[in-house]
Amino acid sequence: MIFPFEIDGESFRWPQVDLKAYNSSGTQSSGMSKQILFDVDENLPVEIRYFEAKAGGYSALELHQHVHGVIILRGKGHALLGSEIQPVKAFDRIFVPPATWHQFYADEGEKLGFICIVKGERDKPARPTQEQITELQKNPAICDYLRY
Numbered sequence: 001m002i003f004p005f006e007i008d009g010e011s012f013r014w015p016q017v018d019l020k021a022y023n024s025s026g027t028q029s030s031g032m033s034k035q036i037l038f039d040v041d042e043n044l045p046v047e048i049r050y051f052e053a054k055a056g057g058y059s060a061l062e063l064h065q066h067v068h069g070v071i072i073l074r075g076k077g078h079a080l081l082g083s084e085i086q087p088v089k090a091f092d093r094i095f096v097p098p099a100t101w102h103q104f105y106a107d108e109g110e111k112l113g114f115i116c117i118v119k120g121e122r123d124k125p126a127r128p129t130q131e132q133i134t135e136l137q138k139n140p141a142i143c144d145y146l147r148y
């Protein structure tokens with residue numbers, strides 16, 4: 001089966017799947033949308049999702065035991081991985097290890113879109129506590145990037 005891709009206005013779309021938008025800003029993520037390209041299947045026990053951040057948007061700052069395989073599909077921006085910020089651009093691949101703080105930023109004036117693969121059975125992401133935020137903010141390499 002083939003499920004075609006299209007560009008809808010300025011957004012990457014796979015019309016056969018739902019588009020879930022997270023437009024609230026401030027607390028968790030901002031300007032993000034999500035499409036589940038492949039849901040968990042007994043023969044393919046992973047979820048393959050496409051996330052797209054509007055210019056200026058960002059994903060939630062989070063931590064969990066499961067890992068992510070990420071492939072940037074469009075645009076450029078930055079990624080927080082543990083205690084570092086790295087620039088990211090289309091076709092870069094990023095492995096997020098267990099128990100590693102991570103966040104993606106579309107902070108280069110353009111959309112940032114990426115595929116994110118997770119296993120089907122996984123723990124829920126944890127959000128930072130105020131204590132953890134205080135601790136993360138002590139790192140000058142990342143403190144200006146953190147959004148929470």
Ligand code: MN
Pocket residue numbers: 062063064068102125
């Ligand atoms: Mn995550």
